[in-house]
Amino acid sequence: MKAMVLHAPGRPLALEERPDPRPARGEIRVRVEACAVCRTDLHVVDGELPRPALPLVPGHEIVGTVEQVGADVVALAPGRRVGIGWLGHACGHCPYCAGGRENLCDDPVFTGYTRDGGFATHALADADFAFPLDGFDDPVAAAPLMCAGLIGWRSLVAAGPARRVGLYGFGAAAHIIAQVCRWQGREVYAFARPGDEAAQALALSLGVEWAGGSDERPPAELDAAIIFAPVGALVPAALAAVRKGGRVVCGGIHMSDIPRFPYALLWGERELVSVANLTRRDAVEFLSVAPRAGVRAVTTVYPLAEANRALDDLRAGRLHGAAVLVP
Structure with a gap:
């Protein structure tokens, strides 16, 4: 071999x-x-x-x-x-x-x-x-499907019955699970690396409601967000994008350090959870x-x-x- x-x-x-x-x-x-x-x-x-x-x-x-x-x-x-x-x-x-x-x-x-x-x-x-x-x-x-799809699926289940779902890091997992979200009748908001127009175009071709940079705010409050990119700075950004009672799911096995953020981003019964394996x-x-x-x-x-x-x-x-x- x-x-x-x-x-x-x-x-x-x-x-x-x-x-x-x-x-x-x-x-x-x-x-x-x-x-x-x-x-x-x-x-x-x-x-x-x-x-x-x-x-x-x-x-x-x-x-x-x-x-x-x-x-x-x-x-x-x-x-x-x-x-x-x-x-x-x-x-x-x-x-x-x-x-x-x-x-x-x-x-x-x-x-x-x-x-x-x-x-x-x-x-x-x-x-x-x-x-x-x-x-x-x-x-x-x-x-x-054997990891990007499976981890995407477990992350989506962890996100709960959210109607508006944000996907941070529009790569292998996000582009698969975005298709599942659309099949389920959910709205998808895609966040790619700032300036990555090709990733945004891929997201739009899959029927998402909106695609932009991870440094942007979506045009509507999210019910949940899933972070696939291994970037800790996206955690406070995602918390700021979800509504009160919303949930942010960290879907990666490794992530850079999460920076300090004000408690106000978590307050309002927002939840921050991780998916492991x-x-x-x-x-x-x-x-x-x-x-x-x-x-x-x-x-x-x-x-x-x-x-x-x-x-x-x-x-x-x-x-x-x-x-x-x-x-």
Whole structure:
């Protein structure tokens, strides 16, 4: 197999040849058809998330075909297309798992962070955390759904029954969940980097009510806002944009420090909450909703060997939609 490997944070990934991995009990080996590039991959590669399992193959938005199964795997057979996301395993017995909150597991495994991921031609996965993608015929279009879509969905659920929703950071997650919002009959207000007219144009093409810079105020009070950009300064901006009783959801795994802000921005029973990881139930729910909502991911395809270029383009803000690596 071939893989793009991280040997130290801050260094470019190296293309390497490795033996094909053998699935252990309960595991599957997947031939990777596509793996989207997530901002979390940047946080791992750039050293903003501590203690990655080096040397590491990043990537956790994987779509592939089951090639080999380990002992005790009965639900998935060779030839079936599956998706693999960020949560690669949960212990199943800690208080969070027992309470239905496996996203907060005390002893988790994360794909592309604490175990090798999908920037490769092959990947191993826990069969219980791989999701059948029957009916998803385009692996490139399906790959961003496995994290950008899932985290977007969990964030939207956390936002509650808001009619007017603001999306800060109009990238991979926002452009997917904006389509779900429109299908649900919500109004969407899109906030992109100041001056990023291409991102604003993409938002408008998806039917949002308004698109502008993240330094602007929307033309109407929001019921809720979701922050996908890893920029702490957007928290007080979003709080200022939501009505009394509104909610601001932080949807990223990493964010720069939140600056001091006056209590008046939080007063009025405004709420500030975060979303951490995801659950398998999130995947089941969203993968049912996405086809009915007609979700279409906007993608830019890169060969596997050009993973560093894809990461650079994401880091520099040159991407609109999602980057996808294809072996």
